[in-house]
Amino acid sequence: xxxxxxxxxxxxxxxxxxxxxxxxxxxxxxxxxxxxxxxxxxxxxxxxxxxxxxxxxxxxxxxxxxxxxxxxxxxxxxxxxxxxxxxxxxxxxxxxxxxxxxxxxxxxxxxxxxxxxxxxxxxxxxxxxxxxxxxxxxxxxxxxxxxxxxxxxxxxxxxxxxxxxxxxxxxxxxxxxxxxxxxxxxxxxxxxxxxxxxxxxxxxxxxxxxxxxxxxxxxxxxxxxxxxxxxxxxxxxxxxxxxxxxxxxxxxxxxxxxxxxxxxxxxxxxxxxxxxxxxxxxxxxxxxxxxxxxxxxxxxxxxxxxxxxxxxxxxxxxxxxxxxxxxxxxxxxxxxxxxxxxxxxxxxxxxxxxxxxxxxxxxxxxxxxxxxxxxxxxxxxxxxxxxxxxxxxxxxxxxxx
Numbered sequence: 082x083x084x085x086x087x088x089x090x091x092x093x094x095x096x097x098x099x100x101x102x103x104x105x106x107x108x109x110x111x112x113x114x115x116x117x118x119x120x121x122x123x124x125x126x127x128x129x130x131x132x133x134x135x136x137x138x139x140x141x142x143x144x145x146x147x148x149x150x151x152x153x154x155x156x157x158x159x160x161x162x163x164x165x166x167x168x169x170x171x172x173x174x175x176x177x178x179x180x181x182x183x184x185x186x187x188x189x190x191x192x193x194x195x196x197x198x199x200x201x202x203x204x205x206x207x208x209x210x211x212x213x214x215x216x217x218x219x220x221x222x223x224x225x226x227x228x229x230x231x232x233x234x235x236x237x238x239x240x241x242x243x244x245x246x247x248x249x250x251x252x253x254x255x256x257x258x259x260x261x262x263x264x265x266x267x268x269x270x271x272x273x274x275x276x277x278x279x280x281x282x283x284x285x286x287x288x289x290x291x292x293x294x295x296x297x298x299x300x301x302x303x304x305x306x307x308x309x310x311x312x313x314x315x316x317x318x319x320x321x322x323x324x325x326x327x328x329x330x331x332x333x334x335x336x337x338x339x340x341x342x343x344x345x346x347x348x349x350x351x352x353x354x355x356x357x358x359x360x361x362x363x364x365x366x367x368x369x370x371x372x373x374x375x376x377x378x379x380x381x382x383x384x385x386x387x388x389x390x391x392x393x394x395x396x397x398x399x400x401x402x403x404x405x406x407x408x409x410x411x412x413x414x415x416x417x418x419x420x421x422x423x424x425x426x427x428x429x430x431x432x433x434x435x436x437x438x439x440x441x442x443x444x445x446x447x448x449x450x451x452x453x454x455x456x457x458x459x460x461x462x463x464x465x466x467x468x469x470x471x472x473x474x475x476x477x478x479x480x481x482x
Contacts, residue, residue: 102360127163174322271314407433416447
């Protein structure tokens with residue numbers, strides 16, 4: 082396998098370990114500075130140049146995109162995707178993970194435990210938002226912050242209001258989040274590779290510091306995760322489009338609470354803590370998957386006129402409830418069920434004998450007109466509203482102003 086590690090820090094621990102692990106396994110590996118790429122776009126031929134020269138062919142890439150270069154870095158990763166080069170973390174996945182609000186929005190609809198969070202812009206809405214998450218103390222987070230930077234614990238509503246007002250005046254977008262007291266300054270970092278957690282550690286804050294980041298003085302210890310924590314970590318990473326990720330979770334009374342999903346997790350802390358060859362596990366996974374580059378399934382399957390991908394919900398009392406896929410007549414309507422979501426379980430390529438239950442969600446590919454017939458009718462509007470003509474005198478008056 083010919084592997085490119087995209088990194089602007091070739092001498093950092095993680096980059097050196099990935100390179101070492103790849104070379105030990107007989108792979109050809111190069112570290113390429115992400116900022117030295119040039120993206121070439123022309124009809125039918127997506128291409129890349131590196132340091133002014135045409136880039137040679139690679140089987141896979143391992144993106145290590147820093148927060149400060151997210152936009153350009155994800156554009157480079159996206160170009161590799163268009164060239165059918167395998168990447169464990171897609172450009173969309175990296176983008177999702179970098180925006181705390183977006184990642185929580187995506188996770189919130191998939192039955193993933195997250196701390197109660199609000200996002201407001203108007204100062205008048207701040208106090209009500211704080212009350213909705215349980216009142217002070219609250220956590221205030223800058224959306225684009227990393228490694229604990231821009232995370233503040235406000236012990237009163239007045240302090241929280243003042244901090245938020247100051248941040249917003251500096252053009253910073255902030256989240257207001259419930260403080261999980263029972264976590265007691267501890268959190269879990271689960272390192273996800275593919276569909277499993279290969280290592281996990283518990284980080285404990287020291288002294289009066291509530292942030293448990295190791296580089297802030299936190300202590301780390303290896304931990305064996307409960308199955309519910311493992312499942313949550315893997316699902317959170319996969320939902321965001323990541324196959325290699327560090328998932329940070331709080332230990333709440335209601336089970337695991339996902340704080341953040343990191344698309345470029347560092348190796349030094351967790352390898353030192355657990356003594357496990359995590360870099361090797363990542364390289365082995367990429368080697369196994371290199372023949373199957375990530376596809377934008379909606380992009381690929383909607384090129385046929387009149388066909389597309391859609392998710393169909395099966396509510397209680399719907400005609401499909403109690404029927405098997407074979408008896409449902411979906412195939413006769415030119416509809417193929419790709420996956421069946423039932424609760425937190427995802428059943429891929431379900432057998433035709435599978436019986437539908439109320440609450441199931443189906444990811445289907447087929448004729449859009451046929452799938453549209455299976456969507457409950459929305460409340461129809463009384464009629465189309467006509468576009469009124471503007472008064473010429475009003476237009477003239479506004480133009481003078």
